[in-house]
Amino acid sequence: MPTRRSLIVGAGAGALASLMPTLALAAPATERRFVFILLRGGMDGLNTVIPYADPAYAAARRQLAIDVGEGGGHKLDGQFALHPSLARTAALYGQGEAMAVHAVATPYRDRSHFDAQNLLETGGARPHLVRDGWLNRLLALLPDAGTRGVALSPALPLVAQGIVPVTTHAPSALPGASADLIARVGRLYADDALLQPLWAKAVEARGLDGSGAAAGLPVLAKLAAGFLARADGARVAVIESDGWDTHAQQLIRHGIHLSHLDAALGALKDGLGAAWADTLVIAATEFGRTVAVNGTGGTDHGTASAVLLAGGAVRGGRVVADWPGLAPAALHEGRDLRPTTDLYALLAGALADHLALDREAAGRALFPGASIRPIEGLIRS
């Protein structure tokens, strides 16, 4: 049985037929699916998973406070509610297929988007210490690693960069290249160490994709579901979403972004069909936002935020939080929600249990240098 790698190399030498994905892919060794939704810009956790019962919430959030008492949100329990835009997510929560973890942060405690995203993506103990992404290192732990990852982006986000090849794919408005040109480009790149593997992946992705619709988070989610739903398809997907940096006019902008996120979770469930039962989706951001409203109807860079988990594999229908409170004395540096849960521990625990990996070993591989205790019990056993 030839390996996947040798088939790609063979195709580069001109055998177009061997690039046909159905011929090239063997049956996967895992039925488990994982989707990471990377929310760039610093998502405001406090208005996503709203701590409505915290007496300091309404006072701190003033005009941004969401009054869940008037049907303005989806109450989850006696303490937390989901933003009104998250209707589908709330329904999943009711079915035990979604949950939230609150007051979560990476080890990063400063307020630069770029350093914070570097940690969120590399899983390092400090920014710029680790060069590849934790999602790529996760793939390396799976069987058939090189055929299992897809990023719904034109180029590879840092979280998916590393030694394991990952397909990138995003909708394009350009007319498709002719099959003949594709074959000739394959020969032209045969000896180019950078271009040859990229090209092989691009051709494979074109074969898998049936859609040409416009971009947007729900569309990307639908495409991701297409890659993941196939028996011989990808098992790990990453989707990027930006625009969460709501320094001004947060009420409108945050709500619109959440409605896209909500539709994306719905599109994943709809598109995955039966495979949804084997799916874990995690949506996380680089940091939260200030507890207080700023001078321009928004919030500034903060520390802890909320993380959403969804999928049939999740032990859902609950909010997990060691809630630090919003009273001024409880805040981190007097301004931010204090982190009480380590995002790395959350990711390591959920992924290890979901993919049947050793918790400690997975933690070390994904988040080297950070001493973490992977969180147990997030996944249905």
Place this chain on the structure above:
Amino acid sequence: MRRAIAVNRFGLGSRPDDRIDDPRRWLLGQFDAFEPRPAPIAALADATTNMARYFDFVAARRQARAMQDAVTAPGVEPEVDAETVHDFVRDHARHIYADQAVARITQSLTAPAPFVERLVHFWANHFAVSIDRFSTLGIAGNLEFEAVRPHVLGRFSDMLLAVERHAAMLMYLDQFRSIGPASAAARRLAELRPEARGRGLNENLAREVLELHTLGVDGGYTQADVQELARALTGWTIVGQRPVGDAPRGSVLFRPLLHEPGERLLLGRRYAATGEAQSRAMLADLALHPATARHLATKLARHFVADDPPKPLVDRLAAAYSGSGGDLPTLYRVLIEAPEAWATPLAKFKSPWDWSISALRGVGLRSADRRAVRMVGEVGQPVWRPGSPAGWGDTAATWAGSDALMRRVEAAQQLAALIPVADARALAPLLFGGSVSPSTAAAIAGAESPAQATALLLVAPEFQRR
């Protein structure tokens, strides 16, 4: 090979009609040949005009709906509703944007100083504004045309000051609505509308000035420095729905009544309460800070030499920056004289912008239209839309994606179909400075049609790099 490096790595790609005898002198000569305000750009409206169109639109809409302004203090702009912004984008801003992007591309195809044009693009990306915030859509190009181009061959401190006070930057990073909490306007507002208490400081621009525009993220500043700079920057705003004296609607203005009074402390240095001059003095000091020198030297070396820039070159650039008081042509000369910048093989993977412009130049196009703007976006780098104030990444890891590569092939196929090239076999050595690899030559020679030969030329491994 030196010719190919001068044209592709320093410049924007070969044109079939290039005549270059001495690559080094060709580059040095561009400091005299550069046009800060060339015809395609001079024909466009300036930022003040474009902002005035926006505020006129807002005023007309409010009048049509007989809307009452919320009570607000002098100097404090009423908020504009999302629907009005959306309609302005649909009816006006997207066309202004498209015209600006067409002008940028046309200038890139025909400019007498493509090396300096590349530097304009470099600095515009260093000071990135992104049109995914709608308020920036009609003025993103104005920032490049009015704050970057005039200073690209001057001092960094002058460019910094021009950029931070430009309407596009003030809008993009929320500075125009920032109000000193102890300013006259804030006090008046609290009297008039107690519920508006808290309308005040925004630290977005101040943070990015320190982190992205000057010192860099490891530049040694603290949260307290961010807040002090934010306080000093208050007062800079845009004349909007309410005219101010002689200042025309849409113009940028320092308004003392928005400014936070008092002395400030930034990076351990005291700045007296001099109003407008306070932030000017801070920006002048930030421009010459050693961390700024290092930050800019690293980015320039990464852009022109390698994703991991060689430390000796970064050291020489930083020293030249500090030694010259931030004189940018001094830095550019260090690059031109650096052996590292002339090393082969070509180490930089072209960005989608680089690739598109070099493809359009390669087929001999001399003026662009909106199709070219679409093409740049479809291959993955829509003009002035990096998505964050950090700008586009500048390494192969950012751009060398499998889907990105497929899009280049699709775009090359489309371009080759639209613009016939007589003989791609003869064009190849012109574009690659005489060195065409045997596999590329064979692919072009064996193509099934002239258009396919051109497409293969435009996606050849040599053409993907600079």
